[in-house]
Amino acid sequence: MALLEVRDLVVGYDQYPVLHGVSFDVEQGECCVLLGLNGAGKTTTVTTVAGMLQPQSGSITFDGKELRKGSPSQRVAGGISLSPEGRRLFPRLTVSQNLKLGAWSRRRDSKTLKRQMDLVRDYFPRLAERENQLAGTLSGGEQQMLAVGRAMMSRPKLLLIDEASLGLSPTVARTVWEVTSRIKADGTTVLMVEQNAGALPFADRALIMEKGTLVYTGVGDELRTVNLREAYLGSGA
Numbered sequence: 279m280a281l282l283e284v285r286d287l288v289v290g291y292d293q294y295p296v297l298h299g300v301s302f303d304v305e306q307g308e309c310c311v312l313l314g315l316n317g318a319g320k321t322t323t324v325t326t327v328a329g330m331l332q333p334q335s336g337s338i339t340f341d342g343k344e345l346r347k348g349s350p351s352q353r354v355a356g357g358i359s360l361s362p363e364g365r366r367l368f369p370r371l372t373v374s375q376n377l378k379l380g381a382w383s384r385r386r387d388s389k390t391l392k393r394q395m396d397l398v399r400d401y402f403p404r405l406a407e408r409e410n411q412l413a414g415t416l417s418g419g420e421q422q423m424l425a426v427g428r429a430m431m432s433r434p435k436l437l438l439i440d441e442a443s444l445g446l447s448p449t450v451a452r453t454v455w456e457v458t459s460r461i462k463a464d465g466t467t468v469l470m471v472e473q474n475a476g477a478l479p480f481a482d483r484a485l486i487m488e489k490g491t492l493v494y495t496g497v498g499d500e501l502r503t504v505n506l507r508e509a510y511l512g513s514g515a
C-alpha cells in the first residue's frame with residue numbers, strides 16, 4: 279500500500295471545480311515531482327492533501343487511514359507537513375523562532391526539538407549561521423531553505439514542497455533540490471510541486487498536471503526526452 283493514495287479528487291473554490299478527479303499514489307520512501315504549467319492545479323492538490331482545502335468528492339488515504347475532515351495542524355500531527363508556495367514565513371521572527379514554530383503541533387520535549395533542530399542545521403548550514411537573524415532579512419534562497427527546514431521540524435512522514443525553485447537562481451534552486459534528495463534518502467517521503475523541469479533529476483517519479491487533471495505519470499528519465507517536455511511543460515521547460 280502506498281503512503282499516500284489520492285483518488286478521484288474533485289476540489290474547487292466557491293464550488294467551481296478546478297481539480298476534476300485527480301488520482302495518484304506516492305510510495306513510501308520516494309520523491310515525486312508534480313509538474314505543470316501555471317494554473318494546472320498543483321497547489322490546489324497539495325494544499326488539499328495538507329488539509330487547507332476540503333474536497334467536494336474523492337478520497338485521500340495516508341498511512342493506511344482515510345483522511346476525513348481535519349485541520350492542517352491535525353495533518354501535521356499525523357505526519358504531513360507543507361512548505362507552502364510563497365514560503366509564508368514570519369518575517370519579524372528570527373530563523374530559530376520560525377523553526378521552532380514548525381514543531382508546535384508535534385510533541386515538543388526539548389530533546390526531540392533539539393534533535394530536529396540539529397538535523398535542520400545539518401541540512402542547511404546557511405540557516406545555522408543565521409539563527410538569530412530576522413527571517414525577513416534573509417535572501418530568497420535562505421528563506422526557501424527556512425520554509426523547508428520549518429516543515430521538517432515536525433518530523434513528517436510526508437514532506438510537501440510547493441514551488442521551492444520559484445524566483446531562485448539555478449544554482450540556489452539546485453542546492454534546495456539536493457537537500458530534498460538527502461531528506462528523501464534519510465527516510466522522509468517527498469512530494470514536490472514544480473513548474474521547473476530542472477527538478478526532474480532529483481525525483482524518482484514525475485506526475486504531470488494539465489487543467490485540473492493528471493495527464494502523465496512516469497519515471498523521471500522518460501521525461502528528459504524533449505517531446506514530452508514540450509508537450510506538457512511548454513517549450514521553455
Ligand SMILES: Nc1ncnc2c1ncn2[C@@H]1O[C@H](COP(=O)(O)OP(=O)(O)OP(=O)(O)O)[C@@H](O)[C@H]1O
Binds near residue numbers: 316319321323
Ligand atoms: N483562492 C482561489 N480562488 C479561486 N480560484 C483559485 C484560487 N486559487 C487557485 N485558483 C484557480 O484554480 C486553478 C488551479 O490553481 P493552482 O494554484 O492550484 O495551480 P498551480 O498549478 O499550482 O499554478 P501556480 O503555479 O500558478 O500556483 C487556477 O485556475 C486558479 O486560477
